[in-house]
Amino acid sequence: MRTGLTLLLVLVGACSADTEPALVASDVTITQPMPGMGMSAGYLTLTNTSEETITITRVSSPQYSSVELHESVIDDGVARMRRLEKIEIPAGTNTTLAPGGKHLMLMRPTEVAADAVSLQFYDGATLLLTVTSSQLQDSR
């Protein structure tokens, strides 16, 4: 199974007046693209430390041409993958993006075997959070 390393994160604060970021990421895992495949999955836990719901509508990364919010569901014996328009995190709660559930789909790497992947989380045009993670080899 995937090695459960907790990675060192560089958190760049959310755009509130507070020095504490309202949105905090932990347990970030970016899988290495599969051989021959231009895509990775991203998993992490997002914690909303603020008093208001935080909505993520868009994620981008300089190392990938496209990042989408996705959810895998097994519904009546059928595995489905759906694109999510947004992820809402109510005040004081966290949302975990994990294998077999909500996840980030990172497509078309812009550089070969990037050592570090940076992810920007947005609500519309507002930057909520930047996370940097090393890219993990998929375990066999």
Place this chain on the structure above:
Amino acid sequence: MSPRNIFVAVVLAVALAAGLAVATRLSAPAEPKAALVLPRSNALPEFELLDALGNTVSRETFLDQWSLVFFGFTHCPDICPLTLQTLATAQRELAAAGQQPLPQIVLISVDPERDTPQLIGQYVAHFGDGNLGVTGSLDELKKLTSALGIYYQKQPGDGESYAVDHSAAVLLINPNGEFHALFSGPHVAANYVHDLPIIMENF
């Protein structure tokens, strides 16, 4: 009987009962806990698909070995790697426990338009040696999936970017080339480690 003899008799009776209970429990046939073993195995239909090298994969390919078959596609970053990792973990644990024979892991593409033999081969090789990646024409795929009750449906998308919904089950094919048992998702390695030796032993 003296009180001492009664005591000895009671101890013996209790010991006998306990022994019987243990013996009964040990000899009780172990049951699979996750797999659904089909009351009657279904022979695979005639079909012709391709492996990574472009060699024919047919019903005969499945003879004389056990196979765990999953239908998926390579442009699937979450469920498919997760399932293959689970099966690879189970296979590794069974091997470590000395289980013989070991089932081979087979991924059959439900997205043959994008999954070339080379691509599906690279994909399954990532999860271990000896895994079989299968792709081919949609018509031949349909012969197999209809016979096995496997569902798949390409979803709308932009050009090359689309997903394929597909049955989440893993099928166990027996060495006679018959659909023998079914594991429903979500898949847990421990279930395979528990159930496979029982199913194969009872075959």
